[in-house]
Amino acid sequence: xxxxFKKILCPxxxxxxxxxxxDRAALVARQSDSELVLVLHVIPVALNPQDAPLYADLYKPxxxxxxEKMSELARKHLAGLRHDVVAxxxxxxAVIVDFAERLPADLLVMPTHRRRLSRLLFGSVAExxxxxxxxxxxxxxxxxxxxxxxxxxxxxxxxxVAPNDTLAAARKLMDEGDFRSxxxxxxxxxxxxxxxxxxxxxxRDPEKKIVDQxxxxxxxxxxPDASIFKTSRLLADRKIGSVPVLDNGKIVGIISTQDLxxxxxxxx
Numbered sequence: 001x002x003x004x005f006k007k008i009l010c011p012x013x014x015x016x017x018x019x020x021x022x023d024r025a026a027l028v029a030r031q032s033d034s035e036l037v038l039v040l041h042v043i044p045v046a047l048n049p050q051d052a053p054l055y056a057d058l059y060k061p062x063x064x065x066x067x068e069k070m071s072e073l074a075r076k077h078l079a080g081l082r083h084d085v086v087a088x089x090x091x092x093x094a095v096i097v098d099f100a101e102r103l104p105a106d107l108l109v110m111p112t113h114r115r116r117l118s119r120l121l122f123g124s125v126a127e128x129x130x131x132x133x134x135x136x137x138x139x140x141x142x143x144x145x146x147x148x149x150x151x152x153x154x155x156x157x158x159x160x161v162a163p164n165d166t167l168a169a170a171r172k173l174m175d176e177g178d179f180r181s182x183x184x185x186x187x188x189x190x191x192x193x194x195x196x197x198x199x200x201x202x203x204r205d206p207e208k209k210i211v212d213q214x215x216x217x218x219x220x221x222x223x224p225d226a227s228i229f230k231t232s233r234l235l236a237d238r239k240i241g242s243v244p245v246l247d248n249g250k251i252v253g254i255i256s257t258q259d260l261x262x263x264x265x266x267x268x
Contacts, residue, residue, distance in 0.1 A: 005032040009105035011040040011096045011129075014069055017111040021140045022077035023157040025109040028138070029081050037083040039074050040099055041066045042092040063087040079159060079177030093128035100133045112139040150231055151224035153263040154245050154253035160185040161194065163212035170211055171199055183244045183251055184215045190244055190251045192217045221246045224253070228267075232260045 010025040012018035022039065029037050043062050066087040074083050088095050100108055112126040130137045146152065159177055161170045163186045170182060174196060184192035192215035199206075202214045221244045222231050235243065235257055245253035 005029070005107040006035045007103050007105050008032075008034055008037045008107045008109060009040060009096070009100050009103055009135075010037060010109045011042065011092075011099075012070070012073075012111060014041060014066060017140070018073060019077060019154075020156045021109055021111040022073060023155065024138065024140045026078050026081060027157050028107065028109065029078075035082065036103075037074075037078055037081055038099070038103060038105075039070050039078075039083060039085045040096065041070055041085075041087050042095045043087065043089045044092050045089050063089060076177060077155065079173070079179075092125045093132070096125070096129050097132040100129075100135060105133075105135045108133055108135055108137045110137065110139060112141060146225065147267055148228055149224065150222055150226045150228055150245055150255050151253070153228060153259045154224070154255040155259070156253045158183060158244075158251070158254040160251070161211050162186060163191060163210065163215070165211050167199055167202055167206040167209045167211065167214065170194055171206060174199070180256070181242050181254070183219075183254060184211055185251060189249070190219060190221070190246065191215075193219050193244065195241070219244060222255070223247065228260055228263050231255060232257075232264065235260065 005028055008025050008029055010021055012021055025037050028034070043066060064087075067085055070085040070087065074085055086099070088099075096108075096110075099105070108129065110126055110129065126137075126139055130139075159173055159179065160183045161173060163184055173179065173182060179196075181193055181195040183190055184194055192212075194211050194215040198214045198216070202209055220234070220238060220240065222234070224245055224247050226245075231243065235241070242254055242256035244251050245255055
């Protein structure tokens with residue numbers, strides 16, 4: 001019998017690796033028919049907020065900012081799943097362990113990384129958490145450490161549709177995730193892509209027409225290690241809003257114009 005993870009806790013550091021942890025949590029949640037994915041971000045402080053309330057008040061604007069970013073990430077990467085977001089101030093490892101106990105979590109999914117100083121901190125947090133929690137822990141490593149690579153900014157394990165899905169089903173997925181395109185996957189292979197423009201041009205009988213009838217079959221794609229600069233130029237030259245990311249012929253992500261703009265803004 002397959003293991004069922006009804007409540008999944010996903011603590012994230014708000015960097016590019018957060019998306020990979022969220023996408024992995026989403027994949028497990030869908031396979032397990034989970035009841036809840038709780039996304040947690042801890043703002044580290046040296047003092048216990050309960051012992052220093054005035055000190056903790058200084059962090060309230062940061063908590064609000066973190067919740068806003070988390071809500072945006074969760075809406076995009078956990079579309080169709082029941083989820084909640086929580087931002088806390090305190091010792092990251094202690095807060096994560098406490099939430100895992102109180103939920104209680106059946107599975108903990110978290111990124112682990114050791115490249116920069118801030119990520120070294122979160123890497124040590126992951127090690128502490130794995131020693132303390134009772135539930136299984138799934139750690140998610142970044143596909144690449146190159147900040148200029150597509151893999152650092154793409155949406156990993158993207159929402160997809162099948163060729164025989166109805167246009168109504170594709171429209172629902174796009175609306176729920178606020179997507180502008182969806183990869184079309186059949187027999188575990190990328191066979192096309194469908195955009196919101198394709199759906200707008202086929203508004204009649206969306207319950208009867210299927211994706212295969214309107215999808216784009218000649219799909220432009222990039223590799224995970226492709227440069228974000230070259231990918232940006234590719235999207236601009238082809239006048240397209242996103243491209244699937246393929247690794248050895250398998251779809252591992254999708255990257256959009258918005259993702260690339262965010263990447264270029266943060267790197268520069």
